[in-house]
Amino acid sequence: xxxxxxxxxxxxxxxxxxxxxxxxxxxxxxxxxxxxxxxxxxxxxxxxxxxxxxxxxxxxxxxxxxxxxxxxxxxxxxxxxxxxxxxxxxxxxxxxxxxxxxxxxxxxxxxxxxxxxxxxxxxxxxxxxxxxxxxxxxxxxxxxxxxxxxxxxxxxxxxxxxxxxxxxxxxxxxxxxxxxxxxxxxxxxxxxxxxxxxxxxxxxxxxxxxxxxxxxxxxxxxxxxxxxxxxxxxxxxxxxxxxxxxxxxxxxxxxxxxxxxxxxxxxxxxxxxxxxxxxxxxxxxxxxxxxxxxxxxxxxxxxxxxxxxxxxxxxxxxxxxxxxxxxxxxxxxxxxxxxxxxxxxxxxxxxxxxxxxxxxxxxxxxxxxxxxxxxxxxxxxxxxxxxxxxxxxxxxxxxxxxxxxxxxxxxxxxxxxxxxxxxxxxxxxxxxxxxxxxxxxxxxxxxxxxxxxxxxxxxxxxxxxxxxxxxxxxxxxxxxxxxxxxxxxxxxxxxxxxxxxxxxxxxxxxxxxxxxxxxxxxxxxxxx
Numbered sequence: 001x002x003x004x005x006x007x008x009x010x011x012x013x014x015x016x017x018x019x020x021x022x023x024x025x026x027x028x029x030x031x032x033x034x035x036x037x038x039x040x041x042x043x044x045x046x047x048x049x050x051x052x053x054x055x056x057x058x059x060x061x062x063x064x065x066x067x068x069x070x071x072x073x074x075x076x077x078x079x080x081x082x083x084x085x086x087x088x089x090x091x092x093x094x095x096x097x098x099x100x101x102x103x104x105x106x107x108x109x110x111x112x113x114x115x116x117x118x119x120x121x122x123x124x125x126x127x128x129x130x131x132x133x134x135x136x137x138x139x140x141x142x143x144x145x146x147x148x149x150x151x152x153x154x155x156x157x158x159x160x161x162x163x164x165x166x167x168x169x170x171x172x173x174x175x176x177x178x179x180x181x182x183x184x185x186x187x188x189x190x191x192x193x194x195x196x197x198x199x200x201x202x203x204x205x206x207x208x209x210x211x212x213x214x215x216x217x218x219x220x221x222x223x224x225x226x227x228x229x230x231x232x233x234x235x236x237x238x239x240x241x242x243x244x245x246x247x248x249x250x251x252x253x254x255x256x257x258x259x260x261x262x263x264x265x266x267x268x269x270x271x272x273x274x275x276x277x278x279x280x281x282x283x284x285x286x287x288x289x290x291x292x293x294x295x296x297x298x299x300x301x302x303x304x305x306x307x308x309x310x311x312x313x314x315x316x317x318x319x320x321x322x323x324x325x326x327x328x329x330x331x332x333x334x335x336x337x338x339x340x341x342x343x344x345x346x347x348x349x350x351x352x353x354x355x356x357x358x359x360x361x362x363x364x365x366x367x368x369x370x371x372x373x374x375x376x377x378x379x380x381x382x383x384x385x386x387x388x389x390x391x392x393x394x395x396x397x398x399x400x401x402x403x404x405x406x407x408x409x410x411x412x413x414x415x416x417x418x419x420x421x422x423x424x425x426x427x428x429x430x431x432x433x434x435x436x437x438x439x440x441x442x443x444x445x446x447x448x449x450x451x452x453x454x455x456x457x458x459x460x461x462x463x464x465x466x467x468x469x470x471x472x473x474x475x476x477x478x479x480x481x482x483x484x485x486x487x488x489x490x491x492x493x494x495x496x497x498x499x500x501x502x503x504x505x506x507x508x509x510x511x512x513x514x515x516x517x518x519x520x521x522x523x524x525x526x527x528x
Contacts, residue, residue, distance in 0.1 A: 063115025072404025286413025
């Protein structure tokens with residue numbers, strides 16, 4: 001048996017320290033992501049740059065995506081706690097840099113570095129849960145980790161709103177430091193026995209060629225998506241050059257992975273049907289969820305007109321729903337088939353995105369909360385379940401690789417989703433404002449022409465309506481028209497997310513009849 005610490009054979013006397021460190025690290029690592037979302041309007045107010053806003057998230061995703069599979073492999077070779085500590089060190093240094101950023105470009109660069117640290121921390125949390133628990137108990141504790149992730153996401157927007165209202169957005173980065181240090185201390189104490197009893201793994205070369213082909217592939221693709229379409233249309237030479245270069249790097253990456261001794265992505269894993277489906281679902285969840293959710297605080301503050309604290313509280317129902325179904329869903333995996341749970345979860349996600357696509361200028365906080373609840377119920381069922389299913393489809397000596405690869409694809413989806421939906425949002429705003437100008441009569445038409453179609457200017461207008469000059473009727477008509485254009489643009493984003501999630505339903509039907517054996521060490525799905 002390849003187990004390092006099954007419950008029966010190798011009890012870990014310091015398991016409590018491990019759990020405390022992991023849950024603390026997961027809590028504050030996830031908190032950082034949700035706080036940033038709520039603080040985006042304030043960050044843009046100080047640093048400007050709505051057109052490149054998505055890169056605050058995208059840069060983090062690129063950094064984490066590149067390092068996730070490397071961290072998993074290195075942890076198999078040198079031990080979990082060393083890689084975890086290095087990840088936190090990078091995360092904390094970059095947090096200090098983010099807190100002191102003076103331009104949007106600086107913040108984006110530092111967030112990329114922060115993503116490297118986060119990409120080492122997050123997958124190791126799931127891997128170490130797999131280390132210290134048996135397959136049956138693993139499902140329960142992965143649900144607990146998912147619940148902590150959701151809980152931090154509840155407090156993140158609220159805390160972010162409070163910090164923005166009463167201090168400044170810089171403090172959302174400063175707060176990571178003490179808790180990161182504490183989490184690392186707990187892991188060093190708790191994982192000492194695990195790393196000491198770990199079977200020696202032959203040191204094999206890192207796939208550096210895979211890294212230096214994959215990262216440019218992703219960055220060039222995202223740059224191609226993010227170009228200003230007025231200056232560089234889809235058929236422009238710059239767009240075609242970036243996408244073409246990205247494709248060349250992708251082909252090179254695939255060729256390298258086929259020959260690498262220790263590839264970043266082991267293509268042999270995809271011979272397992274469950275792994276194929278779960279990886280595809282991870283990608284689609286990242287694509288739809290991370291791309292669409294980042295616009296919720298903007299919608300609430302810009303369209304509904306609430307404060308940052310109130311905008312943050314809108315995310316609370318989503319996260320509470322995630323906590324509930326994260327705990328329930330992973331326990332249901334011991335009773336029902338993978339296909340049943342995943343299809344229910346993805347169907348619920350689709351319904352949630354549909355409700356979000358119906359939000360507009362008349363939407364209230366309670367209506368938005370209902371949409372958030374439905375979406376949260378679906379996400380909570382699917383995300384932790386995918387990790388458990390993947391881990392129980394392979395032997396324990398492959399835990400690091402398969403877990404990090406699944407997380408890797410979700411991160412890729414998130415990086416692409418943030419860039420893609422930002423493009424959809426900006427193009428929809430320009431299109432809707434152009435239509436509004438063409439369909440209006442003077443003097444409103446003149447006022448709209450003077451306002452323009454640039455997203456930064458329009459968002460500043462709807463969040464600071466007192467700056468609008470002119471009579472009361474013109475003031476009201478202009479504000480209503482701009483808000484309507486923005487609201488319709490938000491709907492475009494969620495309609496795309498709806499379609500992507502709907503594709504996920506079809507994928508769940510292909511996963512087979514696998515399920516977890518409650519009293520065994522192996523999942524039936526591993527044999528599919």
